[in-house]
Amino acid sequence: MSTNMEARKAYAEFEEKVKRTVFLDNLSHKVTPAVIKMALGQFANVVNVEFIPNYTIPYDIPQCALVEMENQEKANGIITEMTNFPFMIGGMPRPVRARPAKAEMFSDRPAPPDRKIEVRWVDPSDPDFEVAKKLKEMVQRHKAETLALVKLQLDEEEKLAKQQSEMLKSNVKKYEMIETIMQDKTASSLARHYGINLADE
Known part of the structure; x- marks a missing residue:
């Protein structure tokens, strides 16, 4: 098989992978691959979870992931499910968005066959130089804005994690109290008095 044919086959396989992948x-x-696999695994088999690094901030906290499902139909089903219902983590809904993945999102994507990529240096006298300069300034500004938003989100995440922990402890205490009452003889007396069969409850 020629090199060109191998490249075409590799790119065709990559395109199929993209079709069955969901972008979260x-x-x-705080989300881990195990959490994503557990959440989505109830709908379909999760083949692979790959986090996308965020190089615009000095923190190792990726907020996006590529989740490969077993086929395109299952991937589309996940997108529909997450559009209509909230993504739950620790019993609390999260504002996670699900969309079809795109080829540009994959760091290991192969080069498209028969497509030449042009790379050139831009001279200061070139009209594109000013455009490139403005783009660079815009990227720097966007980076600063993103960093400020991430810091705010980290604070919100800590508050939410604390709230979830307190709520979980509160629910455990309630269930323990109910369990204690159910085992107490007082509950049996009250049940007989009101005609309630605790065994059926």
């Missing part, structure tokens, strides 16, 4: 955005920095 706005994830909590």
Whole structure:
């Protein structure tokens, strides 16, 4: 098989992988691949979870992930499910968005066959030089804005994590109290008095 044919086959396989992959955005920095597999595994088999690094901030907290499902139909089903219902983590809904993945999102994507990529230096006298300069300034500004938003989100995440922990402890205490009452003889007396069969409850 020629090199060109191998490249075409590799790119065709990559395109199929893209079709069966879901892009998850706005994830909590506390989310792990195991959490995603557990959440989505109830709908379909999760083949692979790959986090997308955020190089615009000095923190190792990826907020996006590429989740490869077993086929395109399952991937589309996940997107529909997450559009209609909230993504739950620790019993609390999260504002996670699910969209079809795109080829540009994959760091290991192969080069498209028969497509030449032009790379050139831009001279200061070139009209594109000013455009490139403005783009660079815009990227720097965007980087500063992103960093400020991430710091705010980290604070919000800590508050939410504390709230979830307190709520979980409160629910455990309630269930323990109910369990104690159910085992107490007083509960049996009250049940007989009101005609309630605790065994059926």
